[in-house]
Amino acid sequence: MKMKYAALIKDTFAEIKATRNRFLSIFAIIALGTGFFAGIKTTCPNMITTAQAYYEQYNLADIQLKSTMGFSEEDLNAISSLIYVQNMKPGYSLDAFCNTGDESSIVRIYSIDVAKCLTDGEYIDIPVLTEGRFPNEPYECIVDNGIMAGEYRLGDKITLSGEDNSSLEDSIKYNTFTIVGFVQSVQYVSFERGSSNIGNGNITSYMYVPDSAFTYEVYTDIYIRLRDTASVSFDDELYDQIIESYTEKLEKVADEREQERYDEIYGENSEKLDAAQRELDEAKEQYEAGVEQYNDNMASASRQLEDGKLQLQMLIEIRDILAATQPEDLKTVAEIYPQLAEILKTFGGDFITLPEDYSEIELLAYIASLESLKNNAAKYLDSTIKNAREQIKTGEREMKEAKATYPKQFEEAKAELDKAQAEIDDGYKQLSEVEKPTWYVLNRSNNPGYGSFAEDAERIDKIAAVFPVFFILVAALVCLTTMTRMVEEQRMQIGTLKALGYPRFLIMAKYLSYAALASFLGSAVGLAIGFKLFPTVIFNAYRVMYIMPSIIAPFKWGFGLIVTAVAVFCTTLTSFFACYKELFDTPASLMRPKSPPAGKVILLERIGFLWNRIGFLRKVSIRNLLRYKKRILMTIVGVAGCAALTFTGFGLQYAISAIVDLQYENVFQYDLLGIYESDLSDEQRGEISALLDKSDYASSHIMGGYHSVNASVGASGTKRECYLMVPEDTAELKDYIILQTRVEKNPISITPGGVVIAEKLSNLCSVKVGDKLRVYISDTAYADIPVSGITENYALNFIYMDKNTYEDYFGKPCDINCFMAIMPDTTKNSSLSTEMLSNSHILALSYTSESGKTFRDLVSSLNYIVVVIIICAGALAFVVLYNLANINVTERRRELATIKVLGFFDGEVSTYVNRESIISTLLGIACGMFLGVPLEKFVIKTAEVDSVMFVPNVTASCYIYAIVLTFGFSLIVNAVMHFKLKKIDMVESLKSVE
Amino acid sequence: MSAFVEMRDVYKRYKMGEVVITASDGVTFEINKGEFAVIVGSSGAGKTTVLNMLGGMDSCDEGSIIVDGVDISSFSSKQLTEYRRYDIGFVFQFYNLMQNLTVRENVELATQICKNHERPEVVLKQVGLSERMKNFPSQLSGGEQQRVSIARALAKKPKLLLCDEPTGALDYNTGKTILKLLQDTCRNEGRTVIVITHNQAITPMADRIITMKSAKVISEIVNLNPTPVENIEW
Numbered sequence A: 001m002k003m004k005y006a007a008l009i010k011d012t013f014a015e016i017k018a019t020r021n022r023f024l025s026i027f028a029i030i031a032l033g034t035g036f037f038a039g040i041k042t043t044c045p046n047m048i049t050t051a052q053a054y055y056e057q058y059n060l061a062d063i064q065l066k067s068t069m070g071f072s073e074e075d076l077n078a079i080s081s082l083i084y085v086q087n088m089k090p091g092y093s094l095d096a097f098c099n100t101g102d103e104s105s106i107v108r109i110y111s112i113d114v115a116k117c118l119t120d121g122e123y124i125d126i127p128v129l130t131e132g133r134f135p136n137e138p139y140e141c142i143v144d145n146g147i148m149a150g151e152y153r154l155g156d157k158i159t160l161s162g163e164d165n166s167s168l169e170d171s172i173k174y175n176t177f178t179i180v181g182f183v184q185s186v187q188y189v190s191f192e193r194g195s196s197n198i199g200n201g202n203i204t205s206y207m208y209v210p211d212s213a214f215t216y217e218v219y220t221d222i223y224i225r226l227r228d229t230a231s232v233s234f235d236d237e238l239y240d241q242i243i244e245s246y247t248e249k250l251e252k253v254a255d256e257r258e259q260e261r262y263d264e265i266y267g268e269n270s271e272k273l274d275a276a277q278r279e280l281d282e283a284k285e286q287y288e289a290g291v292e293q294y295n296d297n298m299a300s301a302s303r304q305l306e307d308g309k310l311q312l313q314m315l316i317e318i319r320d321i322l323a324a325t326q327p328e329d330l331k332t333v334a335e336i337y338p339q340l341a342e343i344l345k346t347f348g349g350d351f352i353t354l355p356e357d358y359s360e361i362e363l364l365a366y367i368a369s370l371e372s373l374k375n376n377a378a379k380y381l382d383s384t385i386k387n388a389r390e391q392i393k394t395g396e397r398e399m400k401e402a403k404a405t406y407p408k409q410f411e412e413a414k415a416e417l418d419k420a421q422a423e424i425d426d427g428y429k430q431l432s433e434v435e436k437p438t439w440y441v442l443n444r445s446n447n448p449g450y451g452s453f454a455e456d457a458e459r460i461d462k463i464a465a466v467f468p469v470f471f472i473l474v475a476a477l478v479c480l481t482t483m484t485r486m487v488e489e490q491r492m493q494i495g496t497l498k499a500l501g502y503p504r505f506l507i508m509a510k511y512l513s514y515a516a517l518a519s520f521l522g523s524a525v526g527l528a529i530g531f532k533l534f535p536t537v538i539f540n541a542y543r544v545m546y547i548m549p550s551i552i553a554p555f556k557w558g559f560g561l562i563v564t565a566v567a568v569f570c571t572t573l574t575s576f577f578a579c580y581k582e583l584f585d586t587p588a589s590l591m592r593p594k595s596p597p598a599g600k601v602i603l604l605e606r607i608g609f610l611w612n613r614i615g616f617l618r619k620v621s622i623r624n625l626l627r628y629k630k631r632i633l634m635t636i637v638g639v640a641g642c643a644a645l646t647f648t649g650f651g652l653q654y655a656i657s658a659i660v661d662l663q664y665e666n667v668f669q670y671d672l673l674g675i676y677e678s679d680l681s682d683e684q685r686g687e688i689s690a691l692l693d694k695s696d697y698a699s700s701h702i703m704g705g706y707h708s709v710n711a712s713v714g715a716s717g718t719k720r721e722c723y724l725m726v727p728e729d730t731a732e733l734k735d736y737i738i739l740q741t742r743v744e745k746n747p748i749s750i751t752p753g754g755v756v757i758a759e760k761l762s763n764l765c766s767v768k769v770g771d772k773l774r775v776y777i778s779d780t781a782y783a784d785i786p787v788s789g790i791t792e793n794y795a796l797n798f799i800y801m802d803k804n805t806y807e808d809y810f811g812k813p814c815d816i817n818c819f820m821a822i823m824p825d826t827t828k829n830s831s832l833s834t835e836m837l838s839n840s841h842i843l844a845l846s847y848t849s850e851s852g853k854t855f856r857d858l859v860s861s862l863n864y865i866v867v868v869i870i871i872c873a874g875a876l877a878f879v880v881l882y883n884l885a886n887i888n889v890t891e892r893r894r895e896l897a898t899i900k901v902l903g904f905f906d907g908e909v910s911t912y913v914n915r916e917s918i919i920s921t922l923l924g925i926a927c928g929m930f931l932g933v934p935l936e937k938f939v940i941k942t943a944e945v946d947s948v949m950f951v952p953n954v955t956a957s958c959y960i961y962a963i964v965l966t967f968g969f970s971l972i973v974n975a976v977m978h979f980k981l982k983k984i985d986m987v988e989s990l991k992s993v994e
Numbered sequence B: 001m002s003a004f005v006e007m008r009d010v011y012k013r014y015k016m017g018e019v020v021i022t023a024s025d026g027v028t029f030e031i032n033k034g035e036f037a038v039i040v041g042s043s044g045a046g047k048t049t050v051l052n053m054l055g056g057m058d059s060c061d062e063g064s065i066i067v068d069g070v071d072i073s074s075f076s077s078k079q080l081t082e083y084r085r086y087d088i089g090f091v092f093q094f095y096n097l098m099q100n101l102t103v104r105e106n107v108e109l110a111t112q113i114c115k116n117h118e119r120p121e122v123v124l125k126q127v128g129l130s131e132r133m134k135n136f137p138s139q140l141s142g143g144e145q146q147r148v149s150i151a152r153a154l155a156k157k158p159k160l161l162l163c164d165e166p167t168g169a170l171d172y173n174t175g176k177t178i179l180k181l182l183q184d185t186c187r188n189e190g191r192t193v194i195v196i197t198h199n200q201a202i203t204p205m206a207d208r209i210i211t212m213k214s215a216k217v218i219s220e221i222v223n224l225n226p227t228p229v230e231n232i233e234w
């Protein structure tokens, strides 16, 4: 028995050697099938793995916090102490203008802690250095490799400025930074750089400068990596769930911190104000006391002056009296004027009492004393009066001076106090107006390109789901025909072995192992190539749009084993069917040559008038076609598969790329959509309107409400994200957005009481005109509104509604928050932006031409996939056609040698055979087109995302390309066959009996 | 007057690895126009090789093959095809009919490519198969199939009718009728016919008998009194 095995194994290998071509054709089709399947199938997971590894290696933040007031040390502590935060990074960011020549573009400047970045493997969002080094000095920077590498060299300087060339000194220390390196940031996987609220709002690049270059008092950003996401792929639903739950938690923390920060700011300021008020109050009191004092002083001074004056008057009177008084009368006068007596008293004023009997001398002495008294008193009075006069003068002068200075001073002090009070009042007022800081908890979907990358990867996966089915089907069929032919050729040998008494399974083992070996090797080679080739080609196509490291495309053993097992099983099974019948034949009948199928009159011949019109050789071809039915069927299936795949490839490409023209040129007539704050007053909206009216770059515009809403059918239907557009003037909308049915191009008008919806939305919700659609303007506010029209629309799902209808259904007027404008010259986007963004209420501007371009770039990568599909389809067609043609030629060798002997030229021999193959190719193409239409529809359906409707109708060019290409493949095979036919040796072929 | 067919010092060698097999070793003979020639010899003697060269299916390594005054040994493959197309009719041991074509169509296959041809009905009548024109080969007996094969060759009105063991696969009587048909064709239409056989017994019917052995022509006999086939027994 062992001997038998050995002999059979030897025989099998000898067989492989002898029938290399046959072995190779099974090998090739299996390699193609498995390679294509495995390669396409693993592309999406590999893309995800690659991105995930990239994100992990450079620690892409899970969450980014931003705050309207920045983050204090306490805020940082609060975040870093959270148990679920693995690590966090505070940082600064700033948008500035970067001037290159005449142009200025917006650059986002991030801070980087260089020391940490270099040493700490956990540092968040490590920039990947592509050239140069990290900065050592605060005036050095590293810049966006993707955008800036073309414009700058290492060592160049970048000059930054604020809006209108203002200085940035409040934010950053230097105006000029030296480029020391180029980097790519894991935050930016595409070439989009996000938007800013300065300039035209469009950031073109980013750069990093050391922390120490910033002059901010507080951090502007916090980046967080969560503990729980450490081992979760970003593509996993679990990741989104984790992010969602921690976003909620962080929002709670944010609420607390916002309140605390508010209290802090409020407390600090109000304390300061209170202290100031207290001080001011004191000052006020002082002032008041001062004023009082002054008034008192002035009053007493003037009183004193009055007294002085009165005294003076009196003194003058006395002096006059004194002067008029004879000394001898002094006493008498003195008795009348006590004041005089008083004065006289001071001068020893006792009047000498003249004795009754006074002597002359005594009298003379008496008079003399009186006289001297009088003189003395007069002298005294004179000097006293003089003094008093002077005093009064001085007093009066002093008062005058005081009056001249103090009130002025008081006035000034008063003004100052009032001012201080006003300031404090203002402070209080401001304090009362202080807003709470707002924290934003942002996740990765905020990073430009992050979301679309995952979407693109998934799209490939969806497309990948359909195509391999064909390859497997065709591979099985190729295997079946090849093995059938092989078994037929070896009838004699099988018969001999049977006659020799070999059991069936042993005989069969040869064919089964032949097929198994071919498919195993084919699968091994196919997988080895496919696992690498397809993911790499497709990913490299995507790398035109995404900044990512090269793909990680490992040989996936588990998957590979399953694919190989299936391939081997399928081929073995088909070869079992191929030799099953033969094995149950008797050895005798097996050893007799199997006569070629006998000729038969075909149905067509009975239709005489038709049959007679066909040329002789054509008749022959038709007969032959019908003779080898199985093979023709195979050709038709293979060609149909190829044609259908090619058609699908082109159809898919058209379906996606045509969206750009159809949506952005045919549907959207407006050139600019601007979004502004929704709570503006009529006046503020008027300003925007005036701005547009005034602008040379916008010729007309309308206002409207543009809101993100959800729609579903009834309460249970899935909610679909869509955009609600409520024009302020419904009649004017038609100049900005064309509403019409897609097929008939009948214009649709927005009727009161109904909504016009995008076709894709109607498909998603399966609603027709007249059905009701539930429109949610918030989680709780919704209305069931009948659909009055379904409009042609490809990108994003729109709902159009009249503003009165809105008010009727939702009980409040729609917030007007957008304008649509038509531009006479659509190349003037940035000029218009600069004008429009001077209005601070405008939030975003979106140009139709730019959206179209972005979309076009996005879909251009699909061309590569189409090319891959077409090449694979071509390879498939080639293998199938070549294999079948080969079988055809070897099986009909004798017949072909005969016609050669008859004197058919090489060309005629080729035509004789190829006419059959051309007819079957044509039939195959026809079937392929029938097959391709639903296939293309199916692929488009699967590849479509909710927000986009691929163009469902294909153009004639898709048919033409598919037909021409498929026919081309078949012609190549025919050309190859021509040489094979030429080589048929008549002598050899006719020598032996079949 | 030179002969209609003339082979002069024709060599044909097959290289089988190291070994060189000489299948024609200086073959020289001539056949006149309208003659019925038989090449006879045991199996492996090199008869088929000679006929193939003569019929333009194979080329010789050395020597010249002159047919109707033209040396075909120097023909290109295209010229050889043309030569086969217009000048040669072949009849094989195993008929080599197209199974998928009716009798008539098998003949038509030849007439399609020949400018000056006989109408299929006419030749088929000539070989006695007028009634079977719409049958497929599988519906005919071996002799009938061989007659179709002859009709196919004759329809081209060839200068030379070459037959390689035409009776090899047929029984005695059927073989005889085939040989009769060939002899009649030669006699009635004056067509030059060369028949290969390993059967020495049928040589008397020929005008010229060329005997081969070990790749060489060992004798060339002109038979001035050919015997009609009916009178030959073997």
Ligand SMILES: Nc1ncnc2c1ncn2[C@@H]1O[C@H](COP(=O)(O)OP(=O)(O)O)[C@@H](O)[C@H]1O
Binding pocket: B014, B015, B016, B021, B022, B023, B041, B042, B043, B044, B045, B046, B047, B048, B049, B050
């Ligand atoms: N294609 C070939 N390759 C090698 N040897 C050949 C080939 N054709 C014929 N021969 C050899 O040439 C010799 C003559 O063959 P052939 O002409 O067929 O003989 P016959 O027809 O007389 O039986 C034989 O020995 C044969 O083995």
Ligand SMILES: [Mg+2]
Binding pocket: B044, B047, B048, B049
């Ligand atoms: Mg022979």
